[in-house]
Amino acid sequence: MDLPTTAGMRRTVSGQEHTRGLPEAHALPPEQVAARLHVDPAVGLSGREAAERATVHGPNRLAEPARRPEWLKFLDQFRNWLIAILLIAAVVAGAIGDVKDAVVITIVLQINAVLGYLQERRAERSLEALRRMLVPTARVRRDGEVGIVEAHTLVPGDIVLLEAGDRVPADGRLLIAESVEVAEAALTGESQPVVKSVAAVGGNGPGRLAIVERTSVLFMNTALTRGRAEMIVTSTGMDTELGTIAEELRSGDEPPSPLQVQLDSLGRRLALLSGIAVLAYAATALVRGDTLSDLALRAVALAVAAIPEGLPAVLALTLAFGVYRMARRGAIVKRLASVESLGSATVVCSDKTGTLTLNEMTVRALWTGGTVYDVTGEGYGIDGTIEAHDASDERGRRDLRDAVLPFALCNDARVTDDGIIGDPTEAALIVLAAKAGVDADRARDELPRSGELPFDATTKYMATFHTESNGATRIHVKGALDVLLARCTGVLTNDRVRPLGDALRAEVVGVAARLGGTGLRVLGGATALVDAPGELRDLPALTLVSIAGIADPPRPQARDAVALCRTAGVAVKMITGDHADTAAAIARELDIRGEVVTGAELDRMTEDRLAAHVDDIGVFARVAPEHKVMIVRALSSRGHVVAMTGDGVNDAAALRAAHIGVAMGVTGTDVAKEAADMVLTDDDFSTIVRAVHEGRCIYDNIVKFVRFQLATNIGAILTLLGASLAGLPSPLTAPQLLWINIIMDGPPAMALAVDPAADDAMRRPPRDPAERILGARRFAAITRAGAVMAVGTVTLLALARPRVGTDTALTMAFTTFVLFQLFNALCARADDGPVLGRYQLRNRTLWLCLVGVLAVQAVAVQLPWARTVFGTAALNPVQWAVCLATASSVLLAELAFRAVRSTRRR
Ligand code: ATP
Numbered sequence: 023m024d025l026p027t028t029a030g031m032r033r034t035v036s037g038q039e040h041t042r043g044l045p046e047a048h049a050l051p052p053e054q055v056a057a058r059l060h061v062d063p064a065v066g067l068s069g070r071e072a073a074e075r076a077t078v079h080g081p082n083r084l085a086e087p088a089r090r091p092e093w094l095k096f097l098d099q100f101r102n103w104l105i106a107i108l109l110i111a112a113v114v115a116g117a118i119g120d121v122k123d124a125v126v127i128t129i130v131l132q133i134n135a136v137l138g139y140l141q142e143r144r145a146e147r148s149l150e151a152l153r154r155m156l157v158p159t160a161r162v163r164r165d166g167e168v169g170i171v172e173a174h175t176l177v178p179g180d181i182v183l184l185e186a187g188d189r190v191p192a193d194g195r196l197l198i199a200e201s202v203e204v205a206e207a208a209l210t211g212e213s214q215p216v217v218k219s220v221a222a223v224g225g226n227g228p229g230r231l232a233i234v235e236r237t238s239v240l241f242m243n244t245a246l247t248r249g250r251a252e253m254i255v256t257s258t259g260m261d262t263e264l265g266t267i268a269e270e271l272r273s274g275d276e277p278p279s280p281l282q283v284q285l286d287s288l289g290r291r292l293a294l295l296s297g298i299a300v301l302a303y304a305a306t307a308l309v310r311g312d313t314l315s316d317l318a319l320r321a322v323a324l325a326v327a328a329i330p331e332g333l334p335a336v337l338a339l340t341l342a343f344g345v346y347r348m349a350r351r352g353a354i355v356k357r358l359a360s361v362e363s364l365g366s367a368t369v370v371c372s373d374k375t376g377t378l379t380l381n382e383m384t385v386r387a388l389w390t391g392g393t394v395y396d397v398t399g400e401g402y403g404i405d406g407t408i409e410a411h412d413a414s415d416e417r418g419r420r421d422l423r424d425a426v427l428p429f430a431l432c433n434d435a436r437v438t439d440d441g442i443i444g445d446p447t448e449a450a451l452i453v454l455a456a457k458a459g460v461d462a463d464r465a466r467d468e469l470p471r472s473g474e475l476p477f478d479a480t481t482k483y484m485a486t487f488h489t490e491s492n493g494a495t496r497i498h499v500k501g502a503l504d505v506l507l508a509r510c511t512g513v514l515t516n517d518r519v520r521p522l523g524d525a526l527r528a529e530v531v532g533v534a535a536r537l538g539g540t541g542l543r544v545l546g547g548a549t550a551l552v553d554a555p556g557e558l559r560d561l562p563a564l565t566l567v568s569i570a571g572i573a574d575p576p577r578p579q580a581r582d583a584v585a586l587c588r589t590a591g592v593a594v595k596m597i598t599g600d601h602a603d604t605a606a607a608i609a610r611e612l613d614i615r616g617e618v619v620t621g622a623e624l625d626r627m628t629e630d631r632l633a634a635h636v637d638d639i640g641v642f643a644r645v646a647p648e649h650k651v652m653i654v655r656a657l658s659s660r661g662h663v664v665a666m667t668g669d670g671v672n673d674a675a676a677l678r679a680a681h682i683g684v685a686m687g688v689t690g691t692d693v694a695k696e697a698a699d700m701v702l703t704d705d706d707f708s709t710i711v712r713a714v715h716e717g718r719c720i721y722d723n724i725v726k727f728v729r730f731q732l733a734t735n736i737g738a739i740l741t742l743l744g745a746s747l748a749g750l751p752s753p754l755t756a757p758q759l760l761w762i763n764i765i766m767d768g769p770p771a772m773a774l775a776v777d778p779a780a781d782d783a784m785r786r787p788p789r790d791p792a793e794r795i796l797g798a799r800r801f802a803a804i805t806r807a808g809a810v811m812a813v814g815t816v817t818l819l820a821l822a823r824p825r826v827g828t829d830t831a832l833t834m835a836f837t838t839f840v841l842f843q844l845f846n847a848l849c850a851r852a853d854d855g856p857v858l859g860r861y862q863l864r865n866r867t868l869w870l871c872l873v874g875v876l877a878v879q880a881v882a883v884q885l886p887w888a889r890t891v892f893g894t895a896a897l898n899p900v901q902w903a904v905c906l907a908t909a910s911s912v913l914l915a916e917l918a919f920r921a922v923r924s925t926r927r928r
Contacts, residue, residue: 193255730767
């Protein structure tokens with residue numbers, strides 16, 4: 023093809039920009055579209071041309087909504103209603119003449135806003151980095167070579183190659199379409215796939231045909247659900263059909279996760295509690311005849327005490343950091359809420375091939391014409407031999423070229439010096455063919471392909487049509503042996519076709535069972551003469567040519583990961599399209615326990631029967647993707663939290679139905695990745711198990727800092743109420759409380775949020791998904807801790823006041839309350855585990871924070887300028903020691919409580 027100069031192209035291209043690509047592409051023959059876009063489809067654009075066109079058309083991206091400016095994000099920190107209450111408190115304090123309190127409250131709120139803003143920004147950055155890990159890519163032909171590029175670099179004129187499961191990266195005109203069906207729901211809302219073909223449609227000028235009627239073009243963001251296609255990109259980015267409606271599609275913010283909702287409602291309940299406390303206090307104060315300003319000051323302090331200011335920011339950061347950490351270890355979580363489900367997962371349903379196994383296929387056995395052959399050689403190297411298994415078998419010396427022909431021809435893979443391109447199963451068959459003396463590339467040239475039925479996980483076979491030298495058309499098929507046997511009427515033996523009688527069928531089935539029983543994947547090759555490819559959508563009567571036994575070793579870490587799941591109370595179920603014998607053998611190797619059930623058996627079961635049995639099943643073999651939905655439903659009905667893996671286009675429904683849909687990042691289709699909650703960058707089963715572990719840790723840590731922070735809040739409320747009831751002066755002023763809640767509690771809470779995993783994280787059963795973060799047990803623990811803090815602080819105040827005077831006693835009370843937090847952090851960290859133990863030494867950041875808290879409190883009490891801000895008095899070492907001893911009572915009380923509980927249990 024004659025390519026015009028760059029300058030000419032530029033004019034043309036920029037001219038098109040205003041007419042929004044080639045809107046009439048559907049009505050033009052493909053060659054004309056290629057000519058208009060100045061590209062030879064067989065070669066594609068050159069890298070330079072693509073770069074030049076990119077400068078004219080811009081990136082192939084939908085315009086992003088304008089970013090919220092940073093200063094507005096900072097102001098957002100004040101839009102929180104809890105903060106609003108505090109601001110009102112500051113105003114009240116100012117109004118009654120306590121200017122110092124008003125100023126301190128305002129300053130601390132500023133600090134809180136800055137901290138909150140910084141934490142949010144870090145969380146946002148982590149999530150952005152996460153999104154960058156999932157950039158969509160496209161297979162494109164440029165400079166005559168097919169390669170993978172990031173989808174945003176596509177330009178009009180690019181030649182894009184697509185197969186089932188791919189997301190269409192731009193609008194384009196079909197050049198090749200083999201059995202293509204496309205789901206256009208993203209664009210039209212129509213859930214039924216549309217059949218597409220190369221034939222031009224319409225012709226009455228641009229824009230006359232509805233989107234569904236334009237069957238010769240593909241649209242951005244729709245998905246190929248079947249077949250294989252090549253298209254020439256006609257428009258990109260905002261010029262695409264999707265671009266025109268992009269305004270409506272802009273996704274909003276992620277909805278809050280159940281945990282965030284729980285914490286929000288917790289915050290509201292606390293505010294309510296403080297409201298009641300304020301009223302209760304006001305009633306006693308009025309009875310006692312306190313002044314109005316005193317009452318107002320205490321009310322302000324109570325409001326401040328009750329509000330866990332730092333909690334939302336710490337939660338956001340914990341989740342964001344957690345998912346970022348997971349991503350670095352191979353599991354990209356797309357929705358924060360999934361982190362919670364991961365921690366409570368009770369079943370992991372995993373595909374076999376590629377997830378539990380390495381997906382490194384090597385043919386080890388071949389059966390043809392009644393003889394079993396051993397195949398030697400490693401990996402995808404073509405060095406190796408094919409020798410009769412039984413050396414005395416005379417037929418073992420025959421020419422095997424015909425036997426491997428269906429495997430070589432009905433094949434899209436390529437084996438190069440740098441590795442394989444395409445499906446590993448197919449690559450293994452190319453290697454087998456080479457060992458039998460058939461060069462797949464040459465065979466494909468000599469017997470050109472005239473049509474195909476692409477592989478489909480539901481039909482479990484692939485077929486191609488080839489024109490022979492005499493002009494006849496032959497179909498070559500490879501696929502699951504049981505599927506092929508159902509279509510076979512004969513078997514090729516010694517260059518002649520023998521009818522497939524019962525005896526021969528039994529022999530073939532026996533061979534397959536023997537190969538499968540050793541864990542080999544069994545694939546059949548068959549052939550037949552046909553009239554013409556035509557509209558054939560099903561197989562004709564076939565002649566079985568050969569059987570290949572393919573080894574795919576289990577992943578080395580998979581067995582340990584399965585064992586870890588068992589100790590963690592998480593059941594593992596293998597779900598595979600492979601034969602039951604093969605699946606059972608691999609399951610044995612991995613120690614996946616339970617019955618083996620096939621898809622055909624599932625079809626005969628009612629939903630109730632499956633639900634009743636599902637816990638006993640360990641392997642689901644020969645299943646079609648739609649069975650996965652059945653399995654998820656059955657497991658869910660038993661109260662399980664299900665993680666389900668998937669890679670194919672048909673897996674999307676199961677991935678959505680599962681609590682945690684897990685897509686394969688390497689072999690998975692775009693459709694599966696989009697439907698999933700989590701994407702594995704290494705396709706490895708053990709990464710899922712690690713993610714479950716991480717999910718449990720994140721949840722544990724959230725529990726820890728929520729416990730820590732709320733115990734402080736409740737302690738403060740009870741202290742204020744207690745002091746007031748006891749007729750004592752208020753031991754904690756509003757600025758002191760804010761100081762405690764934000765400055766003193768913030769860093770330890772953050773340290774708890776990034777706590778290393780507890781030893782038993784994977785030794786205990788999964789958390790009940792219905793469990794509230796603050797169930798009765800934890801709420802009791804928090805109230806207990808709060809009560810001890812209140813009793814300790816108020817008692818100390820009451821006892822010290824007559825001895826050291828009011829000012830020093832108040833400072834001692836304030837200091838004791840602060841020091842209570844050191845011990846409170848250790849109790850919260852233990853949650854239900856041992857409070858004292860080596861585990862407590864493991865979080866160095868926490869210890870640093872606790873020492874820091876001590877030092878900062880010393881500053882607040884000992885330095886003169888700080889004393890004026892906080893209204894404190896200096897303490898002597900004995901007074902410090904008394905405070906510390908009193909504060910340790912929260913830890914001692916927890917130990918005592920546990921000792922009593924364990925003796926009672928015994
Ligand atoms: P899993 O579901 O664990 O990933 P799988 O990869 O074997 O297992 P499928 O890819 O659905 O599952 O394959 C199902 C069956 O289809 C296989 O057992 C095999 O017999 C057959 N098969 C697999 N790949 C091909 C292929 N490229 N061409 C023809 N048949 C195939």
